[in-house]
Amino acid sequence: MSAILEIESIRQEFPVTKRMLYLDSAHQTPMATCVRQALSEFLAEGNEMAGPKPVWMRRVERAREGVAALLNASPSEIAFTKNTSEGLNIAANAVPLSNGDTVLMLEGDHPNNAYAWLNLKRKGVQVRFVKVADDEIATAETFEPFIDAKTKVISLSHVTFHAGQRHDIASIGRLCAQKGIYLVVDVMQSVGVLPVDVRKLGVSVLAAGCHKGLLVPQGLGILYVKAGLDELQPAYLAMSSLANPPEDYIARPDDLAPRKDAGRFEFGNYNLPDLHALSSSIDLIRKTGVERIEAHVLELGDRLIAQLERLGVRLVGPRTRANRAHIYVLDLPVAEWLDYFTQNQVRVSPERGGIRISFGLFNTSEDVDQVASLIQQRLSRGAHPSAATQVD
Ligand SMILES: Cc1ncc(COP(=O)(O)O)c(C=O)c1O
CATH class of the missing domain: 3.40.640.10 (Type I PLP-dependent aspartate aminotransferase-like (Major domain))
Known part of the structure; x- marks a missing residue:
């Protein structure tokens, strides 16, 4: 959940969270009620x-x-x-x-x-x-x-x-x-x-x-x-x-x-x-507080980075907290991964460096675990992260 935000009431404002795993706020945020x-x-x-x-x-x-x-x-x-x-x-x-x-x-x-x-x-x-x-x-x-x-x-x-x-x-x-x-x-x-x-x-x-x-x-x-x-x-x-x-x-x-x-x-x-x-x-x-929104998305970022480490997937951008915000690009080849996310009702964006996950105030730690679990499932079926990741 979130120790930082009143996440339940925030999620009430974003009905999209009931329909899909929305991890694409850097593209466009869903409309709040x-x-x-x-x-x-x-x-x-x-x-x-x-x-x-x-x-x-x-x-x-x-x-x-x-x-x-x-x-x-x-x-x-x-x-x-x-x-x-x-x-x-x-x-x-x-x-x-x-x-x-x-x-x-x-x-x-x-x-x-x-x-x-x-x-x-x-x-x-x-x-x-x-x-x-x-x-x-x-x-x-x-x-x-x-x-x-x-x-x-x-x-x-x-x-x-x-x-x-x-x-x-x-x-x-x-x-x-x-x-x-x-x-x-x-x-x-x-x-x-x-x-x-x-x-x-x-x-x-x-x-x-x-x-x-x-x-x-x-x-x-x-x-x-x-x-x-x-x-x-x-x-x-x-x-x-x-x-x-x-x-x-x-x-x-x-x-x-x-x-x-x-x-x-x-x-x-x-x-x-x-x-x-x-x-x-x-x-x-x-009302939510922009400092708290920042702390919330950074915490989600911490969790995502830990999950990526476990999965052996490279993060394209900076890892240091001070140098990042709500946008995380995963070194996963877009051609092989974008459809997979779409088929699993996960909204992300293709980026030049891979798959972009971006958080909004309505995302939760469960959202992070869910996307990590989907990545793990596909990797365990034989898909692999990009060549660059394997070299690392
Ligand atoms: C950094 C940045 N600047 C600008 C834009 C878009 O420009 P505009 O608001 O003119 O469509 C985007 C994304 O849509 C962006 O990520």
Whole structure:
């Protein structure tokens, strides 16, 4: 079970746990019943009353306050976007960069982050990819040797989707502050699962979508932009981005000043259904406690690692607690193993290094034992882990 969370009541919120062994929160989290309820209530209001929009807009601000509290940010530092990619592209186009400037990234990090910066090639901006092994993490030392006068940005994931590494953002943040470099972090995999404290991490910009640890259906993203970075200016403009939006809805060519707060990066109407869902999911996460969710998934990770050791299956990512979170990639050939898990009602993901198991707040130690037992059954029938594992 779990000594850390009130797991019985949490599992009540996730009916999917009665149907299958869901070990795929890094892909998408199942919808919690409270989130479904928030969506239903919103739909009923739209259906029966066509609004009222002012009430909905007040709830947007409530969701913003919830996100800010989760990140230890101020609500004025939070903007809503569509997904991680949009947030990262906003950042890439907001940071003042010119011909010859360099962005440092990690080789193999999420392509949606890489493409946002690679697209600046048109401006002569170069992206340099730094290597870090799958079972290691990036720290300040990883990047420091590559920094020169032209380096303006470091951008990376907090937790990687492909090996589950939990990079040391705080040390990279200190390095960036020392060198006057912007730090842009993709927290898609970590937010809602680990404490993400923008002050402790020392980040300039954070971006995430809400359909993983934040438990909301696809189509909503969050963007944190540190207060005071006024030189970061929006590439797109709409009425909602303006400091003085025209009350008569007639555009004023002589007043294009954007808002001072992170709202300068918002344009147009919001994803209102998802924002209702987000307030509900953040209530659930904050009530549970993100530190406890972290402790819970790490404990499940400890148990999984012990089981893998017993079975002789190699873990692709880091083993040290401080360097991992809820994502564990097993060195099992995808072509031979994915169908097996599917046939046994176990939801996992294929990854470049093998089979990815990822935990959510609703998983239990029994879930870990169950997947370990399934692996054992297949191994005992003659299947074997990958060649790399046998050599180890
Ligand atoms: C680290 C990371 N970044 C970004 C994404 C997805 O990007 P987006 O929210 O733009 O779809 C994912 C996975 O879906 C991810 O794991």
